Amino acid sequence: MGLGIEHLVELRTWRAFDVDEHGRVLAGWDETGSTQLVELSPEGEVTPLTALPGACRGRYLPGERVVVVQHDDGGNERGQLSLLRLDPAPPLPAGLADLEPLVRDPRHVHRLLDVLPGRVAYATNRRNGTDFDVLIRNLFSGEEEPVYDRGGYVDEVAIAPDSHYLAVTVPGAPALSDRLLLVDTIPEIEDEQVLPVTEADEHARHDHLFWLPGDRGLVVTTDRGRDLLGVARYELADESWSWLVTSDQHELTGWLSPDGRLLLVETNDDGVARLSLHDADTGAKRHDVRLPGAGWVSFPLPEPIWSPDSRYVALTYSSPVTPGDVLLLDAHTGQVRTLTDSAAQLGGEPLVEPTAHRVPTPDGESVPCAVYAPVGTGDGALAGSAVVLVHGGPEGQSVRVFNPVIQGLVARGHTVVVPNVRGSVGYGKRWYSADDVRKRLDSVADLAAVHDWLPSIGVDPARAALWGGSYGGYMVLAGLAFQPERWAAGVDIVGISSLVTFLRNTADYRRAHREREYGSLQHDHDFLVDASPITHVDRMRAPLFVIHGANDPRVPLSEAEQITSALRDKGVECELRVYADEGHGLAKRANRLDAYPRALDFLARYLSTRP
Incomplete structure (x- = not known):
């Protein structure tokens, strides 16, 4: 009869949340029954980091041995933010009392958006319970700066390296449409703080926002003006759009490396994804990313994430016959290393491919x-x-x-x-x-x-x-x-x-x-x-x-x-x-x-x- 449902539910899975410049991966592992944070060395050694009552996720703070942890209470989705300092290493895994409170108010939602050196960006609905504001918290002074409070359900936020501009998406008027906005954090005129890039009634998606070097523009995954998603560039100087990578058969999604040189592209082929690395200036493909099995990757959730130095990409890999693993892509060599082996739990029992x-x-x-x-x-x-x-x-x-x-x-x-x-x-x-x-x-x-x-x-x-x-x-x-x-x-x-x-x-x-x-x-x-x-x-x-x-x-x-x-x-x-x-x-x-x-x-x- 094959594996029963109890055995299948018992299978442990892995997911990648972040990766640092040394190739260490901040991962999720559900060994304890819910997804907890662990750290994987480049050789696959496991260090448990959290033992919280429920599932959590996190990001490394750039340049420090600190993890920003997002957690809630019993699945209520009112996320709270805490810090876990790893240098010196505390007794691990850490319970809730072992975490350093960062943003705590159980009445409201706090959603981690981005991490920068010494700063954390998050969205919260605490102002009125409905609209989401974007704040940047300085971890040295403890001060918070509201950088967007114009209302709406903020989806994605990308902060320019000098923090002068934020790119923000909020819902557009048509279903599943996003409006792309630029937020000037130091405007000369307050009324010009929010600069619309797209109109509210435009039927298009705009997501996966990444700043180009020099803050000169953005790389955006979008279907504006076409049926299928592609990867485009938006230049601030002349407010122009140009396509980097598109396909007439499949939807594409792109992730720009922090140094702006490489673009990781995912091709959605009827629910199966393929990955390739492209030149970020021209969009030209450099090479396909070779993955386990037949070279296919099923949609990584969480999404691929680059290390701050643009060398590594942490990937979450799953297929119908692979419960869930963490892969480490070396963008310099194109080689992929498998850090975990979830399929070993199957004991040779075959699963069904569709x-x-x-x-x-x-x-x-x-x-x-x-x-x-x-x-x-x-x-x-x-x-x-x-x-x-x-x-x-x-x-x-x-x-x-x-x-x-x-x-x-x-x-x-x-x-x-x-x-x-x-x-x-x-x-x-x-x-x-x-x-x-x-x-x-x-x-x-x-x-x-x-x-x-x-x-x-x-x-x-x-x-x-x-x-x-x-x-x-x-x-x-x-x-x-x-x-x-x-x-x-x-x-x-x-x-x-x-x-x-x-x-x-x-x-x-x-x-x-x-x-x-x-x-x-x-x-x-x-x-x-x-x-x-x-x-x-x-x-x-x-x-x-x-x-x-x-x-x-x-x-x-x-x-x-x-x-x-x-x-x-x-x-x-x-x-x-x-x-x-x-x-x-x-x-x-x-x-x-x-x-x-x-x-x-x-x-x-x-x-x-x-x-």
């Missing part, structure tokens, strides 16, 4: 899908069944990384189909905009097209279920509500049951940001009601398994409670599992070990041919 497909829809579109087909033994009573797993977002993409749920479902005997329905990123602006606001139910209709296509891959359409988290949870509930004749069961993780109550009750700082995508309570209320699964609960008949975190600030627990209550009132089986120390998803292994086996057993009861 095959790529395109599912036609009645309106002439084509939905990209990855299919994981069972091999070997497994439960014969589940042969021919399918689980359709939908990603969150909505502006997400299912990519070819290790997923214990997928591999656990396949090991049981299910065929797992992973679509990138309309609204997904990775396939261009037209596709990610195809579900905006009143086109929401077009993405739900893609689930029906996937269901009707299942017989072509040998699946019994009468034994097909839905599984999804966050927006994917909404899609599960919407599929069961709008297509009740198609689906035999569902698993909803932190999903939205009512778009209206979700928007009313989500964190204040997220509401306006999310209304661009879903529609506004003021102008689209009737549509939001009609597109909500709970409005059509009388049509729902498939059994449902619901998982939610009690501290979820994005999709409040009330979304799970109200759909569960409504289904139980009409006699539909609905099991709800609530985890008191979780937020938007399950970050702790102990909770995943409790929830996922129960969910898989639940599906097996309804997808099995056994009476």
Whole structure:
């Protein structure tokens, strides 16, 4: 039957957060059950750094043996910032009491943006609970300087080396659009502090911001004026744009080295990424980055990060058969060193690689899908069944990384189909905009097209279920509500049951940001009601398994409670599992070990041919 879900959830994974000029990597490792900070030497030696109650992340302070740690309480996403000083080395791993408080106010969100010598830049909503301001804290004097307080949900910030300018992105008017602003920290005229580079109504993304040497401009990943993301240069002197690297087939993302000489480029090929190094002045490719396996890397999360001296790049590597490793790229030689070996935990047991497909829809579109087909033994009573797993977002993409749920479902005997329905990123602006606001139910209709296509891959359409988290949870509930004749069961993780109550009750700082995508309570209320699964609960008949975190600030627990209550009132089986120390998803292994086996057993009861 292969590896069971318990064994798969138990697999330890690694991720890279930062790298210094000596090739030491600040990494995340979930050995203790949640992601904690460790330090990896260039030879792969491990030094545990933190032992906090929940997951954390961090960055090195340039030029010092100091780590800036971001942590929250039980997944509530109200990040707090602390310092961990490594010289002299303290007793490790450090608990919360061992950290030096830097920015602490548990009532508000503090999000680490960037680190500079002696300074830390972060965003916080403490001024009014909604808008995010950008502050730079001087670690020597303790003083804080507000450098952007014009409102909105600040996404990315890049600080020029001399700190004269900041590049900031805030949401634009169209869904998934970013407005690029320049902030002059020492303006001659106060009204000219914020200089717009792009307009609010421009339908384009602008992210991955990097300053060119001499602060003369920026390198930006953008799809302005085109369908697919590419890497562009913006010159401050004449306010001009030029393309560095583009593709007519794939979306590209770029990371500029600190010295401005090299550009690491990621090519998104249907959810699999390839990396290459380019000349940052001309965009010309120098060479491809050779990676483990067949030379492919599945989307690194966290993203690649350069060392301050531009020599090293720390990478997080995962594939369907590799749980998660840290790689160290030497940009001078082009060589990649694998610092960890997560696949060794598999003990030679094979995992399943997917095959790529395109599912036609009645309106002439084509939905990209990855299919994981069972091999070997497994439960014969589940042969021919399918689980359709939908990603969150909505502006997400299912990519070819290790997923214990997928591999656990396949090991049981299910065929797992992973679509990138309309609204997904990775396939261009037209596709990610195809579900905006009143086109929401077009993405739900893609689930029906996937269901009707299942017989072509040998699946019994009468034994097909839905599984999804966050927006994917909404899609599960919407599929069961709008297509009740198609689906035999569902698993909803932190999903939205009512778009209206979700928007009313989500964190204040997220509401306006999310209304661009879903529609506004003021102008689209009737549509939001009609597109909500709970409005059509009388049509729902498939059994449902619901998982939610009690501290979820994005999709409040009330979304799970109200759909569960409504289904139980009409006699539909609905099991709800609530985890008191979780937020938007399950970050702790102990909770995943409790929830996922129960969910898989639940599906097996309804997808099995056994009476």
